[in-house]
Amino acid sequence: xxxxxxxxxxxxxxxxxxxxxxxxxxxxxxxxxxxxxxxxxxxxxxxxxxxxxxxxxxxxxxxxxxxxxxxxxxxxxxxxxxxxxxxxxxxxxxxxxxxxxxxxxxxxxxxxxxxxxxxxxxxxxxxxxxxxxxxxxxxxxxxxxxxxxxxxxxxxxxxxxxxxxxxxxxxxxxxxxxxxxxxxxxxxxxxxxxxxxxxxxxxxxxxxxxxxxxxxxxxxxxxxxxxxxxxxxxxxxxxxxxxxxxxxxxxxxxxxxxxxxxxxxxxxxxxxxxxxxxxxxxxxxxxxxxxx
Amino acid sequence: xxxxxxxxxxxxxxxxxxxxxxxxxxxxxxxxxxxxxxxxxxxxxxxxxxxxxxxxxxxxxxxxxxxxxxxxxxxxxxxxxxxxxxxxxxxxxxxxxxxxxxxxxxxxxxxxxxxxxxxxxxxxxxxxxxxxxxxxxxxxxxxxxxxxxxxxxxxxxxxxxxxxxxxxxxxxxxxxxxxxxxxxxxxxxxxxxxxxxxxxxxxxxxxxxxxxxxxxxxxxxxxxxxxxxxxxxxxxxxxxxxxxxxxxxxxxxxxxxxxxxxxxxxxxxxxxxxxxxxxxxxxxxxxxxxxxxxxxxxxxxxxxxxxxxxxxxxxxxxxxxxxxx
Numbered sequence: 001x002x003x004x005x006x007x008x009x010x011x012x013x014x015x016x017x018x019x020x021x022x023x024x025x026x027x028x029x030x031x032x033x034x035x036x037x038x039x040x041x042x043x044x045x046x047x048x049x050x051x052x053x054x055x056x057x058x059x060x061x062x063x064x065x066x067x068x069x070x071x072x073x074x075x076x077x078x079x080x081x082x083x084x085x086x087x088x089x090x091x092x093x094x095x096x097x098x099x100x101x102x103x104x105x106x107x108x109x110x111x112x113x114x115x116x117x118x119x120x121x122x123x124x125x126x127x128x129x130x131x132x133x134x135x136x137x138x139x140x141x142x143x144x145x146x147x148x149x150x151x152x153x154x155x156x157x158x159x160x161x162x163x164x165x166x167x168x169x170x171x172x173x174x175x176x177x178x179x180x181x182x183x184x185x186x187x188x189x190x191x192x193x194x195x196x197x198x199x200x201x202x203x204x205x206x207x208x209x210x211x212x213x214x215x216x217x218x219x220x221x222x223x224x225x226x227x228x229x230x231x232x233x234x235x236x237x238x239x240x241x242x243x244x245x246x247x248x249x250x251x252x253x254x255x256x257x258x259x260x261x262x263x264x265x266x267x268x269x270x271x272x273x274x275x276x277x278x279x280x281x282x283x284x285x286x287x288x289x290x291x292x
Numbered sequence: 293x294x295x296x297x298x299x300x301x302x303x304x305x306x307x308x309x310x311x312x313x314x315x316x317x318x319x320x321x322x323x324x325x326x327x328x329x330x331x332x333x334x335x336x337x338x339x340x341x342x343x344x345x346x347x348x349x350x351x352x353x354x355x356x357x358x359x360x361x362x363x364x365x366x367x368x369x370x371x372x373x374x375x376x377x378x379x380x381x382x383x384x385x386x387x388x389x390x391x392x393x394x395x396x397x398x399x400x401x402x403x404x405x406x407x408x409x410x411x412x413x414x415x416x417x418x419x420x421x422x423x424x425x426x427x428x429x430x431x432x433x434x435x436x437x438x439x440x441x442x443x444x445x446x447x448x449x450x451x452x453x454x455x456x457x458x459x460x461x462x463x464x465x466x467x468x469x470x471x472x473x474x475x476x477x478x479x480x481x482x483x484x485x486x487x488x489x490x491x492x493x494x495x496x497x498x499x500x501x502x503x504x505x506x507x508x509x510x511x512x513x514x515x516x517x518x519x520x521x522x523x524x525x526x527x528x529x530x531x532x533x534x535x536x537x538x539x540x541x542x543x544x545x546x547x548x549x550x551x552x553x554x555x556x557x558x559x560x561x562x563x564x565x566x567x568x569x570x571x572x573x574x575x576x577x578x579x580x581x582x583x584x585x586x587x588x589x590x591x592x593x594x595x596x597x598x599x600x601x602x603x604x605x606x607x608x609x610x611x612x613x614x615x616x617x
Contacts, residue, residue, distance in 0.1 A: 183399040190358055191414040191463065192387035205404050 027284020034216075034278030041094065041274055048091050052084035056241050064257040073263045076246075077253055082263050089241030090267060093230070096157055097222045103161035105215055108168025115169065116176030117199050127173070130166035138163050138225060139232075146234040153236050160225060164218055171214040175207040182206070209286035213279050220275035227268050243268050303372070304333035305503050306357070306471055311366035313349070313356045326352045328527040329366070329597075332520075334471070337497065339504040341518025341535070343511060343550070349527040350507045351395075354473040357505065358392055359383055370471060388418045391464035395476040397456035401448040407434070407459055408444040414466040433462040437492060454485035461492065471503045478513060490516055511554055515539055520605075523547045525612055533606030544608045 024032075044051060054071075060079035067074050073082040115126040133141075145159040179185065185202045193202070229235050230244025238245060243264045250260035313327040327349045334340045342350050355361040357368050359375050368375045370390055375383060394400040401410060411430045415421045421429045431441035437458040448456055457477065464472050474493065478486040494517060496502060508514050514521060515535055522532040523546065531544040542548045556562045601607045 183394050183396055184402045186360060187392060187394055187400045187460070187463070188402070188413065190360060190387065190390075190392035191467075192384045192417045193413060194384065194417070202402060205402075 025284065027281055029281075030277055031281025031285050034274060034281045037270070037274040038278060041090075041271060044087055045091050045094050048088045052081075052087045054081035054084040056080060056085040056088040057239050064253055064260070066257065067259060074257055074259045076250060076257070076260050082246075082260050085241040085246055086243070086263050086267055089243050089246055089264070090271070092153070092236055092240060092242040093223065093226055093244065093268075094271065096153060096160070096226050096236075097219060100157045100160035100226070101164065101215065101219050101222050103157065104164035104168050104218065105211075107161065107165045108170075109172055109211070111165070112169040112172025113176060113199055113204065116173035117180050117203060119177075123173075126169070130169055133162065134166040136163075139228070142225070142229050143232070143234060146229070151234050151237060156226070156229065156235060160222055160229075163225070164222060167218065168211075168214065171210055172207060175210055176203055179203050179206045209282075213283045213286065216275050216279035216282055220272045220279065223268065223271045223275070227264075305336045305371065306334040306505075307367075307369040308332050308357060309367045309369075311353065311356060311368060312364045313352050313361055314364040325364075326527055327356060330524075330527075330529050331366075331597075332522055332529065332532060334503045334505060334520075336470070336503055337501045338519045339497065339506050339517050341514035341521040342505060342507045342524060343509060343514050343521060344524035345509065345550075348524040350509075350524050351475055353524070354392075354475050354505060354507050358390055358473055360392075384417075388414075388420065388467040389469055390471045390473070391467070391469040393457075393460055393464050393472060393474045393477045396480045397453050397460050398480070400460055401456055403448055406445050406447055410448075410459065411444070411463055411466055414463060418467050420467050429466070433466055434459075436465060436496070437462045452485075453481050454488060457481060457485075457489055458492065461489075461496070465496065465500070468500070469502070471505070473505045473507070475507045476509070477506075479508065479510065486513065493517060511539075511551065523550065528609055528611055530609045530612055531607070533603070537603060537606040541603075541606075543602055543606070544612075546612055547608075 058080065060075065062071075062075055063077055063079040065071060065075045065079075071081050071083065073086065076082055076085070111126050111130065115123045141163055142156075142159045145162075146155055149155045180203055185198060188198055188202050226235065227242075227244035227247065230242050231248045232244075233248065235242055235244050246264040247261060247268075250257070250264070254261050309331050311327055311330045312325065315324040315326055317323045330349075330353055332340060342353065344350050352361060356363050357375075359368070359378075363376045366376070370386065373386065375386060378386060405413075408427070408430050411433055412426045415426055415429060427444075430444050434441045434444060439455065439458055439462070443450070448459070451459065457480075461477075477493070478489050481489060490513060493504065493506075497504065504517070506514060506517050518535050520533065521535050521538040522529045523538065523544065524530070525546045531538060531542065531547045538547060539551065542551055556565065598610050599607050600610055
């Protein structure tokens, strides 16, 4: 309780502006790095068609070529430009990730707030149901859903959202359990504030920091999950490129054209790392401490 | 004023009857009766001081009156309406008549809401002031608690404990309540600030005709503000009467012990007192035993409350007397 209190109180409350000469803390450096990496990711994703030097689906007889001035990362087995496919393929992967995490966050927020704030039977029912979902191995559940409903982008998004909802709900529920007993919430209740407003105005703002950090971490996990599922053939169908699918295609020709593997692998690592760095930076700066 | 106008003027503003609070059993611990059959009245414009040691049920009584704590038994009538039987929407409406000042001013203000936002919240909830006049009302409230209205756009962390407590009081007064529960309103403050807040509470009572339930463990402060005093022990009121009656002629052994525990500001006498071993009081927790009580009455047989009037307006409980008396 006291650690939660400390964590939340210092989080973002009007700290005096830091002295300019003062050295940046590790957290601030991490956060800056994370934001810079995220900016690269967003710019490349948004302007992908403009940045990509070639049409990602255009084949050429020049297959499995090494790096050249024209094709920086060479070409794949049917002569498509790897760099262009990487740039455009990031769109699919990152879009699936972003939408899935957004859905998981929305569902987790609602369930976590309901569960933590109302407590009692509601809490029991919600948490036990989520425990069941949580108990499923991620890939098993994903394979089952995608196998049953077909490997389309919406199905993939839905599956991943379901898989990550319990974790998000738990992250929300924990601090809500203690924040709802705090004095300022009781004071607001005694004033006559409605339950809905109590939750949204008096409880939710106190638990934002751990949620922000958890969301960033979940994003990094999800990128990995999305690419892994695509690698297993459960991702969006070809010919549209995506990182996991590219990795899977290139695997057979790894010895002939190593860059076709290294390219998507690096992209996946970079994107995953972006959100881990961001999460750690946020954790330090928002002073979430040992939460989670 | 307001609703009170329709009622006879001598009727109490708040009438608490046989109030009991039971905390449900948890993890192997048996259910705990925190408040047992508490009854009292508070007249308009009067203050009832509620004193007792930690864990005696003072705060729980205050919270139960405000319906922030589930009431197990008994009734709480404010302005003639029983709060314990109200629907939650009616209760929310009723909250404009009763307000709460909490103990710790550092935690009872929302850290991310400006003072103006905090003070407009009750006005908005009860629609007591049109939106165009909110600012004016906030400034008026701040002036009422002797603060500069210019600070309304700051956050709570810009203020000291005493200033925060003034803001908390301003929030409680925003909707023109009739009754305010002050739960240890000064015990988190330093002594000088305590005096200022007590003075403020008293002047507000004179100005606005407020009634207070003033919960505190500091006997000197309660004497300062209370018209009537109730002493709580083990979830019961063991003695209640006018402030002078309880302080000058305490009748219940627990009250006597409580008053004797107050240090005397004379080192010679105080040292002498400390050298004496404190009287060992063991208060028998006999609940409803069949037999004569310490006043020789068998309440189980007569069906009367275990309460004995010893003077006009001064009563004591026959519970928790040392077995020897």
